[in-house]
Amino acid sequence: MDPALATPAHHSPLTDGHSVDLNLSADTELQLIARRARRRLLRMHFERKVGHIGGNLSCLDALLALHHRILRPEDSFVLSKGHSAGALYITLWSLGLLADADLETFHAEGTLLAGHPVPGWHPRIPVATGSLGHGFPVATGMAFARARCGQEGRVFCLTSDGEWQEGSMWESLIFAAHQRLPNLTVMVDLNGLQGFGSTREVASMEDLGQRLAAFGIPVLHVDGHDHLAVTAALRRPGSAILVLHTTKGAGVSFMENRMEWHYLPLNAEQYAQALDELSEDAVAAALAAGGGR
Amino acid sequence: MRNSFCQAMLARAAQTPQLFFLTGDLGFMALEPLRDALGERFVNVGVSEQSMIALAAGIRRNGGESWAYSIAPFCYARPFEQIRNDVCLNGLPVRLVGNGGGYAYGPMGGTHHAIEDYGVLLTLSGLRVYVPAFGADVAPMVAAMGAREEPGYLRLGRSEVSDESALPAYQRWRCLLEGAAGLVVVAGPLAGKLWNAWQARDRADRPALWVLGDWSADDQELPAALCQAIAAAPALAVVEEHVAQGGLAAWLLYRLALAGVACPPLHHACARGYPSGRYGSQAFHRRECGLEADTILEALRAAAGLPASALAGPAAQSVAV
Numbered sequence: 001m002d003p004a005l006a007t008p009a010h011h012s013p014l015t016d017g018h019s020v021d022l023n024l025s026a027d028t029e030l031q032l033i034a035r036r037a038r039r040r041l042l043r044m045h046f047e048r049k050v051g052h053i054g055g056n057l058s059c060l061d062a063l064l065a066l067h068h069r070i071l072r073p074e075d076s077f078v079l080s081k082g083h084s085a086g087a088l089y090i091t092l093w094s095l096g097l098l099a100d101a102d103l104e105t106f107h108a109e110g111t112l113l114a115g116h117p118v119p120g121w122h123p124r125i126p127v128a129t130g131s132l133g134h135g136f137p138v139a140t141g142m143a144f145a146r147a148r149c150g151q152e153g154r155v156f157c158l159t160s161d162g163e164w165q166e167g168s169m170w171e172s173l174i175f176a177a178h179q180r181l182p183n184l185t186v187m188v189d190l191n192g193l194q195g196f197g198s199t200r201e202v203a204s205m206e207d208l209g210q211r212l213a214a215f216g217i218p219v220l221h222v223d224g225h226d227h228l229a230v231t232a233a234l235r236r237p238g239s240a241i242l243v244l245h246t247t248k249g250a251g252v253s254f255m256e257n258r259m260e261w262h263y264l265p266l267n268a269e270q271y272a273q274a275l276d277e278l279s280e281d282a283v284a285a286a287l288a289a290g291g292g293r
Numbered sequence: 294m295r296n297s298f299c300q301a302m303l304a305r306a307a308q309t310p311q312l313f314f315l316t317g318d319l320g321f322m323a324l325e326p327l328r329d330a331l332g333e334r335f336v337n338v339g340v341s342e343q344s345m346i347a348l349a350a351g352i353r354r355n356g357g358e359s360w361a362y363s364i365a366p367f368c369y370a371r372p373f374e375q376i377r378n379d380v381c382l383n384g385l386p387v388r389l390v391g392n393g394g395g396y397a398y399g400p401m402g403g404t405h406h407a408i409e410d411y412g413v414l415l416t417l418s419g420l421r422v423y424v425p426a427f428g429a430d431v432a433p434m435v436a437a438m439g440a441r442e443e444p445g446y447l448r449l450g451r452s453e454v455s456d457e458s459a460l461p462a463y464q465r466w467r468c469l470l471e472g473a474a475g476l477v478v479v480a481g482p483l484a485g486k487l488w489n490a491w492q493a494r495d496r497a498d499r500p501a502l503w504v505l506g507d508w509s510a511d512d513q514e515l516p517a518a519l520c521q522a523i524a525a526a527p528a529l530a531v532v533e534e535h536v537a538q539g540g541l542a543a544w545l546l547y548r549l550a551l552a553g554v555a556c557p558p559l560h561h562a563c564a565r566g567y568p569s570g571r572y573g574s575q576a577f578h579r580r581e582c583g584l585e586a587d588t589i590l591e592a593l594r595a596a597a598g599l600p601a602s603a604l605a606g607p608a609a610q611s612v613a614v
């Protein structure tokens with residue numbers, strides 16, 4: 001059993017010092033957590049002058065829903081889109097499984113918090129990822145071994161949409177479907193953008209959901225920024241593919257749906273504007289208006 | 294070097310009507326001019342490197358000239374069997390271009406490093422590797438790769454010399470510095486690091502510095518001047534941002550042995566993976582592996598039986614192999 005999956009040794013930095021109304025619905029609480037997580041994610045990337053922010057923001061809500069609401073000690077998670085390591089580190093921080101001091105080492109000399117997850121140091125990072133098209137096949141192997149050895153626990157995996165251009169993804173999907181794995185849930189961060197163009201322009205896989213459904217594993221379409229919807233879809237027992245409809249750069253107006261934010265670091269002015277958009281006031285206003293994120 | 298590469302490809306594309314350039318979803322904010330010049334013959338194949346290499350082989354089989362580009366590990370490691378079978382076994386002169394040789398992708402982590410690229414590729418007969426040391430090497434290398442009817446792999450990095458005007462123009466073998474305190478053979482941008490550190494030192498007090506730019510498993514001859522200089526040197530160091538296995542040292546020493554050149558004591562400064570299990574910038578990983586000018590100089594002096602130089606601080610103590 002993963003020790004870090006048990007109750008965290010210290011309190012979550014998101015509830016420490018903040019008054020969180022315990023009567024809030026789960027969705028509202030996660031919205032609050034997500035706003036603060038976004039701010040912390042931007043700060044971490046700004047302080048270290050690091051890019052890959054767009055794809056981090058598109059999957060952050062789903063990672064928070066999964067890690068806060070679903071994952072049990074016997075479950076595992078593989079971040080197949082390894083370039084969103086930042087979102088994973090922030091999620092672990094939001095659970096109290098990484099400290100502020102850890103986040104300060106992001107991309108620094110001698111770090112374990114590299115730009116893509118490196119192996120061997122955190123139970124929620126079972127394997128190194130970063131080369132696209134590896135994490136999902138490895139997750140499939142983990143699920144297969146569990147199923148055949150009668151082990152408890154489900155395996156969750158987060159992939160990107162561009163990643164489905166890799167043949168290894170489809171080879172593993174054939175395997176997972178053929179073996180009728182009962183315990184594998186794969187999420188697809190369908191943000192429509194990749195490294196050098198939109199997925200539609202580069203090598204369209206539309207309609208990806210339909211193509212995936214042809215393999216016989218249930219496919220669920222979910223708003224990837226709606227925590228309740230993602231949580232509900234993840235709760236569903238058995239194997240499934242969750243197509244998360246997302247926005248690259250979600251939550252920061254000038255980043256949304258813009259390819260350059262796959263690469264660019266934030267300058268001071270942009271950082272200030274992004275924080276403005278995610279300020280406590282903006283959070284309160286959005287929550288009062290019943291808005292997402 | 295990415296911009297020099299883009300310029301060099303533009304020049305080649307202008308004289309090569311059947312040139313196809315394939316990228317595995319990389320090149321944003323760098324290769325747009327080439328995309329605009331090539332039109333439909335510039336193809337982003339998507340994140341699918343294995344098929345990219347096979348496609349490049351098919352294009353070549355059909356008479357086109359094909360270049361395939363990605364971050365280095367996704368260019369040689371992911372599609373290795375496509376390179377072996379579709380390119381080399383078929384004898385098709387496909388050109389591969391990997392950006393970010395060695396630890397250039399630094400804090401991105403091990404998946405993005407290319408520290409065994411040319412070693413792996415040089416196991417394939419007929420393939421030549423090109424490792425530019427300086428920005429100005431890229432254009433002549435692209436021209437040479439295009440002119441040679443053989444598969445090639447270009448390992449791009451970042452030039453470490455701000456003003457390259459004092460450096461000799463590209464040749465396979467270049468002597469960058471004369472010196473009496475041993476001889477260093479280096480490949481890649483580390484050459485610039487060493488040149489920056491040593492060029493102002495007295496000749497008596499610095500090693501000779503030779504840089505190799507392109508080589509293949511089939512090359513047997515070494516320049517006579519290099520063989521003589523090595524035989525006369527009190528110690529030899531081979532410096533490369535690549536693991537020892539399959540590296541430049543093994544390639545060179547084998548050829549020296551065949552040529553009957555007696556080799557002086559050797560120091561090999563090379564990539565050693567992740568000794569501390571931690572990650573950082575390219576400079577961090579080089580430091581962990583002893584790939585720094587001072588460390589190399591002291592190791593070379595030690596190998597030659599010379600006393601440590603005034604430079605030697607605690608950080609500069611290293612082990613010779």
Ligand SMILES: Cc1ncc(C[n+]2csc(CCOP(=O)(O)OP(=O)(O)O)c2C)c(N)n1
Nearest residue numbers: 055130131132160161162163193194195318
């Ligand atoms: C095998 C491999 N090829 C190329 C890359 C470089 N790369 C990193 S992210 C990316 C594409 C980004 O688009 P997508 O996969 O859709 O991710 P997201 O939009 O979620 O950021 C590419 C090509 C890589 N990491 N791995």
Ligand SMILES: [Mg+2]
Nearest residue numbers: 161162193194
């Ligand atoms: Mg995408």
